[in-house]
Amino acid sequence: MSARLKIAVAYDGASFGGWQSQSHANTIQDLLESAFERIFPQHLRVHGAGRTDAGVHALGQCAHVDLPHRRLETGELRRALNSLLPPAIRVLRCCYVAESFHARYSATRKLYRYRLWLAEILPPFESGRVWHLPDSVDLSTVRTAAAQFVGTHDFAGFAANRGKTDCDTVRTIYSVCVRQRGPLVTIDFDGSGFLYKMVRLIVGTIVQSGRGKIPLSAASEDLFSPRFRRTRLAAPAHGLILVRVRY
Amino acid sequence: MSARLKIAVAYDGASFGGWQSQSHANTIQDLLESAFERIFPQHLRVHGAGRTDAGVHALGQCAHVDLPHRRLETGELRRALNSLLPPAIRVLRCCYVAESFHARYSATRKLYRYRLWLAEILPPFESGRVWHLPDSVDLSTVRTAAAQFVGTHDFAGFAANRGKTDCDTVRTIYSVCVRQRGPLVTIDFDGSGFLYKMVRLIVGTIVQSGRGKIPLSAASEDLFSPRFRRTRLAAPAHGLILVRVRY
Numbered sequence: 001m002s003a004r005l006k007i008a009v010a011y012d013g014a015s016f017g018g019w020q021s022q023s024h025a026n027t028i029q030d031l032l033e034s035a036f037e038r039i040f041p042q043h044l045r046v047h048g049a050g051r052t053d054a055g056v057h058a059l060g061q062c063a064h065v066d067l068p069h070r071r072l073e074t075g076e077l078r079r080a081l082n083s084l085l086p087p088a089i090r091v092l093r094c095c096y097v098a099e100s101f102h103a104r105y106s107a108t109r110k111l112y113r114y115r116l117w118l119a120e121i122l123p124p125f126e127s128g129r130v131w132h133l134p135d136s137v138d139l140s141t142v143r144t145a146a147a148q149f150v151g152t153h154d155f156a157g158f159a160a161n162r163g164k165t166d167c168d169t170v171r172t173i174y175s176v177c178v179r180q181r182g183p184l185v186t187i188d189f190d191g192s193g194f195l196y197k198m199v200r201l202i203v204g205t206i207v208q209s210g211r212g213k214i215p216l217s218a219a220s221e222d223l224f225s226p227r228f229r230r231t232r233l234a235a236p237a238h239g240l241i242l243v244r245v246r247y
Numbered sequence: 248m249s250a251r252l253k254i255a256v257a258y259d260g261a262s263f264g265g266w267q268s269q270s271h272a273n274t275i276q277d278l279l280e281s282a283f284e285r286i287f288p289q290h291l292r293v294h295g296a297g298r299t300d301a302g303v304h305a306l307g308q309c310a311h312v313d314l315p316h317r318r319l320e321t322g323e324l325r326r327a328l329n330s331l332l333p334p335a336i337r338v339l340r341c342c343y344v345a346e347s348f349h350a351r352y353s354a355t356r357k358l359y360r361y362r363l364w365l366a367e368i369l370p371p372f373e374s375g376r377v378w379h380l381p382d383s384v385d386l387s388t389v390r391t392a393a394a395q396f397v398g399t400h401d402f403a404g405f406a407a408n409r410g411k412t413d414c415d416t417v418r419t420i421y422s423v424c425v426r427q428r429g430p431l432v433t434i435d436f437d438g439s440g441f442l443y444k445m446v447r448l449i450v451g452t453i454v455q456s457g458r459g460k461i462p463l464s465a466a467s468e469d470l471f472s473p474r475f476r477r478t479r480l481a482a483p484a485h486g487l488i489l490v491r492v493r494y
Binding site: 011 | 258306334336337338367368369371
């Protein structure tokens with residue numbers, strides 16, 4: 001009987017060096033692995049649905065881990081993990097899953113949210129959680145630019161090279177939803193999957209359109225052509241939240 | 248012509264040693280005074296509407312300062328101050344006021360908010376901004392207990408001694424409003440003024456009632472009697488926000 005555990009994790013990315021294990025060990029993956037190691041006195045590898053960069057937050061990152069046994073009830077496990085983790089990382093849910101489940105390969109859909117703050121003054125409580133844009137950004141242009149990314153495209157122009165070349169850079173974005181509430185603008189991306197830095201590069205392009213720095217017509221023609229890469233601007237990591245992973 | 252400036256300030260109290268100037272200089276008052284000193288090359292004293300303890304936040308603290316001249320426009324001043332302050336402190340508004348205005352003595356009313364989080368798991372983004380109460384708290388008892396504080400009372404039993412004895416410990420609370428939205432409970436106190444630690448001591452009492460640790464009937468009889476002090480529990484500083492000061 002499988003002892004593969006699926007966990008949903010929330011974190012405030014500000015204090016950590018991203019998801020993926022590093023030598024300094026101050027990453028979400030490292031801290032989760034240390035917590036599991038304290039409970040089952042052996043090293044256990046935690047597999048995330050995807051890596052998030054330093055500064056990126058999560059409301060519902062997912063991961064799996066193979067436990068040596070399934071004698072612990074999921075509620076006990078969740079409480080034990082949370083007592084061992086810093087308050088900026090919380091295990092929200094645990095459940096045992098079949099061995100065929102894989103946090104990364106079984107994921108069918110991801111929801112990312114990007115937050116902009118369009119006002120001169122950034123309130124202290126939003127610091128490190130939004131991209132602060134005190135200068136004028138035209139929101140109707142932002143909406144039009146955002147809509148151009150919906151559909152199945154080769155997003156090679158919206159990916160940062162992480163040392164290796166992705167073979168397949170075609171992804172589907174099901175929807176991009178732009179909402180405004182006072183100075184806060186949220187842009188929700190619902191897609192089949194996202195390349196490295198893809199959301200931040202798309203948001204950078206959308207915002208540059210909204211600032212009038214990229215003409216919308218040029219954007220729509222060239223958006224997915226390789227020469228568009230020259231104009232790329234990645235939105236800062238701290239405005240990004242991994243909201244949910246669907247299986 | 249007076250060069251007395253009134254400022255409204257917001258801050259995330261987590262990183263600072265409270266409002267009042269200290270030798271370590273990492274307080275809101277010290278940081279504001281340093282910012283003013285950079286603009287007008289001389290030391291200027293900033294007078295707050297009230298001191299907030301280490302960890303207490305503000306959405307609308309008020310203060311005044313006497314500038315050596317009024318040649319700077321208030322918008323310029325606000326931008327200059329914010330460029331010199333850490334992101335966790337923001338000057339929201341500046342205006343020149345009459346010399347008869349005093350941030351502390353002219354205040355007629357203050358609004359404080361206390362935030363509770365009633366759920367097993369505290370989300371990372373709420374860490375340091377609520378009092379996390381994972382165990383059962385009865386909200387209808389909380390509402391009844393809260394209502395008992397409305398009115399004009401001698402709040403001596405709900406004040407911490409700050410080295411000196413306040414002569415007058417009578418204060419009026421105009422309303423206490425308890426609201427729930429999912430696991431978040433906010434308790435808004437609107438009053439003529441508040442003694443040192445008064446809101447935190449009241450919230451501690453209210454929560455102890457809601458936990459069944461203080462019988463409500465006893466509370467209502469003894470609430471304002473000196474012997475009630477023995478049962479006092481101050482709610483943690485980080486759940487408290489100074490929302491507004493009225494003049």
